[in-house]
Amino acid sequence: MDEFVVLPATYGRSYSSIRLDLLPYDSHILGSVHSHPGPRASPSRGDLRAFKALGETHLIIASPFTRESVKAFDVKGNEVRLEVVE
Ligand SMILES: [Zn+2]
Secondary structure, X not given: OXXXXXXXEEEOOOOEEEOHHHOOOOOOOOEEEEEEOOOOOOOOHHHHHHHHHOOOEXXXXXXXXXXXXXXXXXXXXXXXXXOOOO
16 A cells, blocks of 8 residues: 655755654655755755655655656655656
8 A cells, every 4th residue: 555644844944854753664665755945956965864764766846846847866866767657
């Protein structure tokens, strides 16, 4: 069974963090998705630290939050091809 888990986040003017301590124990976590308020979808240093705990593939949705503004990254922050299957 697949499950989408939303973790609470705290954020301010120039930072954000998620509550990794609330992550359910699961060795099959596939990845993560979060948004950036601006147009840059590149992972921050904090994002890269979180990626290590959250699986293999990570999506960042940047402004203006369209399909074209979504980028996918591997755990090291290298951009990977995102294929949408409908
Ligand atoms: Zn980020």
